Amino acid sequence: MENIQAIKQRFGIIGNDQKLNRAIEKAIQVSPTDISVLVTGESGVGKESIPKIIHQLSHRKHGKYIAVNCGAIPEGTIDSELFGHEKGAFTGATSTRSGYFEVADEGTIFLDEVGELPLTTQVRLLRVLENGEFIKVGSSKVQKTNVRIVAATNVNMFEAIKKEKFREDLYYRLSTVEINLPPLRDRKEDIHLLFRKFASDFALKYKMPTVKLTDEAVVSLLKYRWNGNIRQLRNVAEQVSVLEQNRTINGVTLQNYLPNNNNNLPAVVNNSKSESDFSSEREILYKVLFDMKSDLNDLKKLTMELMKKGSDTDVQKENEHLIQKIYGEEKDEEFEAAVEDLEVLSIPEHTHTDRSEETISSFEDKYDFAEEIEEEETLSLHDKELELIKKSLERHSGKRKLAAAELGISERTLYRKIKQFDL
Numbered sequence: 001m002e003n004i005q006a007i008k009q010r011f012g013i014i015g016n017d018q019k020l021n022r023a024i025e026k027a028i029q030v031s032p033t034d035i036s037v038l039v040t041g042e043s044g045v046g047k048e049s050i051p052k053i054i055h056q057l058s059h060r061k062h063g064k065y066i067a068v069n070c071g072a073i074p075e076g077t078i079d080s081e082l083f084g085h086e087k088g089a090f091t092g093a094t095s096t097r098s099g100y101f102e103v104a105d106e107g108t109i110f111l112d113e114v115g116e117l118p119l120t121t122q123v124r125l126l127r128v129l130e131n132g133e134f135i136k137v138g139s140s141k142v143q144k145t146n147v148r149i150v151a152a153t154n155v156n157m158f159e160a161i162k163k164e165k166f167r168e169d170l171y172y173r174l175s176t177v178e179i180n181l182p183p184l185r186d187r188k189e190d191i192h193l194l195f196r197k198f199a200s201d202f203a204l205k206y207k208m209p210t211v212k213l214t215d216e217a218v219v220s221l222l223k224y225r226w227n228g229n230i231r232q233l234r235n236v237a238e239q240v241s242v243l244e245q246n247r248t249i250n251g252v253t254l255q256n257y258l259p260n261n262n263n264n265l266p267a268v269v270n271n272s273k274s275e276s277d278f279s280s281e282r283e284i285l286y287k288v289l290f291d292m293k294s295d296l297n298d299l300k301k302l303t304m305e306l307m308k309k310g311s312d313t314d315v316q317k318e319n320e321h322l323i324q325k326i327y328g329e330e331k332d333e334e335f336e337a338a339v340e341d342l343e344v345l346s347i348p349e350h351t352h353t354d355r356s357e358e359t360i361s362s363f364e365d366k367y368d369f370a371e372e373i374e375e376e377e378t379l380s381l382h383d384k385e386l387e388l389i390k391k392s393l394e395r396h397s398g399k400r401k402l403a404a405a406e407l408g409i410s411e412r413t414l415y416r417k418i419k420q421f422d423l
Contacts, residue, residue, distance in 0.1 A: 004028070011049055014197050015190035019182040023050065030177050031057035036129060038114075038174045039152040041181035044229030050179055051110040051150035060148060063107030066100050071113035078121050080137050089138020101134050101145045108148045114174065115155030115166055122167045125149075129173045149174070184229040192218055194230060198237035209247045211240055216251035224258050386421055389414070393423065 004024050007013070013024065030037055031054045039047045048067065055065045073081050080089075084099030100109055111117075117125065128134050129149065133142050151174045160166040184191060195213070203210035213221065226232055236257045240249055388407060396402040404414040417423075 007053060011053055013046070013049055014194050015187055016193075017182060017187040017190050019180075020187065020190070023179050023181050024053065026177065026179050027053045028057060030054065032059065034058075034148050035176040036148070036174050037150045037176070038171075038178045039150065039181065040157075040178060041152075041154065042183045042229055043154045044231035045181040045183060046230050047152040047154075047181055048110070048112065050181070051108065051152070054150055055108040055110075055148075058108070058148070060107055064104045065108050065110070066104045067110040067112060068100060069112045071116035075118045078118065079124065082121065083124060083134045083136055085137035086139045089136075093138065096136075099134075099136065101128060101147055102143065104147050105145050106147075108150060111149060111151040113153060113155075114151040115153040115157060115160055117166075119165075119167065122170050126167065126170045126173060129170070184226040184233060188222055191222055191226070191233065194233055195221060195237050198234050199241055202238050202241040206242060208241070211237075211244060211247050211249055213254065214248060214250045217249050217254040220251045220254050220258070385417075389417055389421065390423065393418075 004021055007024055007028060008015075013020075027037075027050050037051070037054060039050045041047050051067070052065070055061060068082070070078065079085075080093075080097065080099065082099050082101055084097050084102055085093050087093055087096045111125075124134060128145065128147070132144050132146060134145060135142055155166075157166060157171050157175075161168045161171060184194075192213070199211050228235070239257055240254070244253065246253075389403070392403040392406050393400075396406070400414050400418070401411050404411040407414065
């Protein structure tokens with residue numbers, strides 16, 4: 001069995017990071033077997049190297065090796081690409097076609113971006129993994145294949161399973177052994193080494209001197225986050241090699257090739273609310289508004305009943321309860337004023353027709369939900385109320401407390417009415 005350094009040289013892998021070495025070691029160990037392997041890691045970390053190592057070190061190395069980018073094949077044709085189709089199976093199927101699983105029999109298939117597979121295709125793939133059987137599109141004949149599958153993804157598979165975008169049973173079949181490749185920002189000691197290798201390759205390709213970085217530029221190179229990983233680093237090295245006349249690159253020059261210069265910033269967290277979150281908040285708001293409208297309508301109804309019945313203690317209490325619901329448990333000044341306005345309506349039973357137009361009008365203005373009162377009825381209420389207050393004050397020699405008790409209202413309300421009517 002070849003050692004790690006020999007494998008790196010054979011497959012052009014640059015770096016001495018411990019996590020990288022561990023990934024290569026696992027690939028070497030599983031290659032003689034036929035178990036399925038799932039390679040994970042961010043986009044651009046070089047996941048495509050692992051399945052090549054596994055295939056070349058396995059007993060299948062003389063069979064076909066087919067790499068399939070699952071994310072690049074349209075959903076409507078991916079089943080045909082993987083499993084083949086019969087003539088006339090769908091519009092455009094003018095002849096029978098063999099799929100990758102039939103062509104790669106006794107070989108290896110690398111399914112890149114496997115997390116992008118449609119759910120219907122995942123079911124077909126699961127059957128291949130379990131018993132090596134597949135059916136062409138438009139056929140009823142079961143065919144057998146002996147293919148080893150190595151898959152790769154940059155998707156968080158547990159999140160995809162939770163969202164029901166990937167089958168849990170398929171994930172566990174694919175990830176018999178999982179190999180994770182670290183992002184470039186976690187391989188600080190390899191970044192400059194990789195840049196020098198890329199710069200050397202591009203100097204040879206474009207027949208020009210190799211670019212070199214100053215110490216300041218190396219510091220900038222190591223501090224940058226490299227969200228695009230090795231692929232991004234390679235692109236930067238190529239741009240610098242082609243565009244810069246001066247072959248010694250300082251930190252300022254290099255910064256021009258590093259997008260956004262977000263060197264040490266943490267990954268951006270998406271705090272935006274989804275459409276479903278806004279929809280849920282709207283539903284809660286609508287419910288609160290409808291409940292409030294219902295309370296106000298009930299209070300309006302009870303107010304009208306109170307005007308018809310005169311002194312009705314139960315109705316008054318129910319009205320007070322509704323106001324308390326609107327304003328909260330504690331009675332503040334506005335609450336007290338609302339209750340006192342209701343008390344004015346609760347004049348003793350023998351004068352139940354004497355109701356105040358001014359009080360009702362004030363009540364309507366304050367809460368904006370009382371119904372209009374007919375003009376001639378309100379005029380009568382005004383006169384009767386004025387007459388009652390005058391008589392009560394005269395009977396008790398101007399003593400407001402006794403007059404208020406007789407009228408069935410608070411002394412505060414009576415004082416306000418005295419000022420209002422200029423008595």
